[in-house]
Amino acid sequence: MVYDDTxxxxxxxxxxxxxxxxSIAELALELGLEPTRVAVERNLEIVPRSTLADVKVEDGxxxxxxxxxxxx
Numbered sequence: 001m002v003y004d005d006t007x008x009x010x011x012x013x014x015x016x017x018x019x020x021x022x023s024i025a026e027l028a029l030e031l032g033l034e035p036t037r038v039a040v041e042r043n044l045e046i047v048p049r050s051t052l053a054d055v056k057v058e059d060g061x062x063x064x065x066x067x068x069x070x071x072x
Contacts, residue, residue: 007059018057025052028065039066 006017011031018027024047025035040047041064047055 007057007061009057009060010062012064022057023053024055024057024063027057027063028052031065033065033067037068039068040064 005020007020009016009018011027018030022030024040024042028035028038028040035052036049038052039049040052042055043062
């Protein structure tokens, strides 16, 4: 068993380890994404963008993160 300060999560189908206590906004930044330009589904539920900095990642969470691309 691994005892450390990380959680095991899934992001867009890929397993990752992230620091305990990280917020979803911080997770997006760690992935190189701008939190204001993503839509996040956590365990099959949409997370309101206004709460991304407040919601903490939990061990075993499953995320789908989609980025918005500007254009026209």
